[in-house]
Amino acid sequence: MSEDKDSTMDAQARINAGPVVAAGQPLAAPEALAEHYRAILAGLGENPQREGLLDTPMRAAKAMQYLTRGYHQDLDTIVNGALFSSDNDEMVLLRDIELYSMCEHHLLPIIGKVHVAYLPDGKVIGLSKIARIVDMFAARLQIQESLTREIAEALMQVTGAKGVGVVVDAKHMCMTMRGVEKQHSSMATSVMLGAFREDGRTRREFLNLIGRTAG
Numbered sequence: 619m620s621e622d623k624d625s626t627m628d629a630q631a632r633i634n635a636g637p638v639v640a641a642g643q644p645l646a647a648p649e650a651l652a653e654h655y656r657a658i659l660a661g662l663g664e665n666p667q668r669e670g671l672l673d674t675p676m677r678a679a680k681a682m683q684y685l686t687r688g689y690h691q692d693l694d695t696i697v698n699g700a701l702f703s704s705d706n707d708e709m710v711l712l713r714d715i716e717l718y719s720m721c722e723h724h725l726l727p728i729i730g731k732v733h734v735a736y737l738p739d740g741k742v743i744g745l746s747k748i749a750r751i752v753d754m755f756a757a758r759l760q761i762q763e764s765l766t767r768e769i770a771e772a773l774m775q776v777t778g779a780k781g782v783g784v785v786v787d788a789k790h791m792c793m794t795m796r797g798v799e800k801q802h803s804s805m806a807t808s809v810m811l812g813a814f815r816e817d818g819r820t821r822r823e824f825l826n827l828i829g830r831t832a833g
């Protein structure tokens with residue numbers, strides 16, 4: 619896997635490499651992870667035995683397992699057959715889906731919004747399932763480019779849509795908290811598939827609906 623600093627290269631390398639953990643594998647007991655957190659505390663110069671930190675390694679281990687629960691989920695289980703026949707051929711849009719993820723470079727939060735749209739081709743998916751697909755990929759270590767693409771390709775695969783558009787707008791704590799002096803910057807990524815890529819009108823309609831002007 620590439621260590622290239624260019625994140626677009628990273629995104630492609632990741633997709634080529636495939637998932638790191640087989641989806642659906644059971645969660646390991648948190649004790650081993652807690653042991654590592656104890657070492658991290660000591661490595662930071664803290665005393666892991668002081669009262670306020672005694673339960674921290676186990677809490678941190680469980681929190682991290684929760685934040686990466688997406689490794690143990692898979693698309694079929696999440697969608698669970700919630701696909702319905704429909705002759706609707708108008709765009710379906712879910713706007714402002716809350717995003718909480720973590721960057722794979724610093725293990726720090728990525729916080730933002732996701733906008734997802736698709737053009738049905740005989741099948742529609744329950745709206746809550748779109749949010750759950752976003753959550754599954756967000757709950758893995760990510761770079762924003764890969765997250766955006768994974769959401770788009772999963773929705774395309776599940777619905778067989780004529781096209782899918784995904785826009786992610788997010789702040790990266792590795793930028794804002796590390797004194798990079800970009801406290802107010804946010805990053806926007808988009809992936810357009812099928813009709814959203816080929817048909818400028820469809821793409822513009824989507825971008826207008828989420829309050830963006832098509833560049």
Ligand SMILES: [Zn+2]
Nearest residue numbers: 721723724792
């Ligand atoms: Zn980062």
